[in-house]
Amino acid sequence: MAPSPPGAPLGLYLHVPFCAHVCPYCDFNTYAGQEALIPAYVAALEREIGRRGAASGGRAAETIFFGGGTPSLLPAAEIGRLVRACRAAFAVAPDAEVSLEANPNSVNEAYFHDLLDAGINRLSLGVQTQQRRGLRTLGRNHEAADAAAAFAAARAAGFGNVSLDLIFGWPGQTPAAWAADLDAVLAWGVDGPEHLSLYSLIVEPGTPMADAVTRGILAVPDDDATADLYEAAMARLERAGYVHYEVANWAKTDALRSRHNLVYWRNGDYAGLGAGAHGHDGVGESGRRKDGESPGVLPDSPTPLLPDPVVGRRTMQHLLPKSFIAAVARGEAPVSNVEEIGARTAMGETMMLGLRLLREGVADAAFLARHGRSLDDVFGPTIADLAGLGLVERMPDRVRLTRRGLMLANDVCARFV
Numbered sequence: 001m002a003p004s005p006p007g008a009p010l011g012l013y014l015h016v017p018f019c020a021h022v023c024p025y026c027d028f029n030t031y032a033g034q035e036a037l038i039p040a041y042v043a044a045l046e047r048e049i050g051r052r053g054a055a056s057g058g059r060a061a062e063t064i065f066f067g068g069g070t071p072s073l074l075p076a077a078e079i080g081r082l083v084r085a086c087r088a089a090f091a092v093a094p095d096a097e098v099s100l101e102a103n104p105n106s107v108n109e110a111y112f113h114d115l116l117d118a119g120i121n122r123l124s125l126g127v128q129t130q131q132r133r134g135l136r137t138l139g140r141n142h143e144a145a146d147a148a149a150a151f152a153a154a155r156a157a158g159f160g161n162v163s164l165d166l167i168f169g170w171p172g173q174t175p176a177a178w179a180a181d182l183d184a185v186l187a188w189g190v191d192g193p194e195h196l197s198l199y200s201l202i203v204e205p206g207t208p209m210a211d212a213v214t215r216g217i218l219a220v221p222d223d224d225a226t227a228d229l230y231e232a233a234m235a236r237l238e239r240a241g242y243v244h245y246e247v248a249n250w251a252k253t254d255a256l257r258s259r260h261n262l263v264y265w266r267n268g269d270y271a272g273l274g275a276g277a278h279g280h281d282g283v284g285e286s287g288r289r290k291d292g293e294s295p296g297v298l299p300d301s302p303t304p305l306l307p308d309p310v311v312g313r314r315t316m317q318h319l320l321p322k323s324f325i326a327a328v329a330r331g332e333a334p335v336s337n338v339e340e341i342g343a344r345t346a347m348g349e350t351m352m353l354g355l356r357l358l359r360e361g362v363a364d365a366a367f368l369a370r371h372g373r374s375l376d377d378v379f380g381p382t383i384a385d386l387a388g389l390g391l392v393e394r395m396p397d398r399v400r401l402t403r404r405g406l407m408l409a410n411d412v413c414a415r416f417v
């Protein structure tokens, strides 16, 4: 239920900042040609997990997520070592979701088998597209057959929870090519993947792809064409029986939703561990303002109140793997940035994130329990305005996006921050 209650279990995010090569559209914190750092990096990450767990008092955690970068570049034994470190440092639930992102060309059945032994119980495969032209345009260094083989290998090894990442809106993609991608992956295995994440290509400034677009070498589809691809995917996955539970995510059942990402969308707390990883935590146990403190300047407040009390904190660890390793070796916290989150910002972020959950939305009771203010008290006029435009639905116990609001989700969510 969005938002998370105060003090809910953490998500643990472990960043692996290494890739075999850097794709031209990528702006993640990842580095090619630095694989020699992996042993020292894993040792530093293990130590940092211990430090953070101790600082949190061994706080409860319900998910572990290995993201990157390409976590599947790490030997399975090193993954197992890091999972054990998490379980030793935090009170990780016995049934925790433990996910790992894998690239199709760095895996095989034996490796997946070893990952299961290491404690991984959910895979996220970076398929992106099954079109050769798309793979080359996106600068992926795998072939379509590699992705199909990776999925088959995961199944053969015993993984029953596999998510696929696909990208739409890449330069030159046609509706027919997108339909072919969806048809192809839905036919994998006996009845397709458990989960799908479909991302609209964002051409990030500063990437080689942005340069190519600026110079007219590549042309990305316009917003209408991208919206058509998104609507086609919604229809196709609905026919295939998937639950569209978040703007970009579909699952076969509610139990197969990404529990780790639900922590983010419910504006919960998470520990970001590793180079460039972001963390988020409430200040104190409850994350609520103390009695007598002002709620701050609130959107739509007729009378702005100051100051805005700090109710949370966002942290970022050193970006460069070498800097991260060196800081840990010196016994320092490898943190490069700490940002305080005020009550007003926290409430806005609850809306911005929670509205992405299509059925769940943001619940009145959960909002009150988390922030100590009622949803209507804080955002009543904004909600009424958006409901009048047909972009959100004001239900008796929650607010959520309408179908029309879904197509404008970023703009609607931005109204709250």
Ligand code: SF4
Pocket (backbone or CB within 6 Å): 018, 019, 021, 022, 023, 026, 027, 028, 030, 068, 069, 070, 103, 126
């Ligand atoms: S594999 Fe993923 S993380 Fe690595 S460079 Fe490509 S898009 Fe970025």
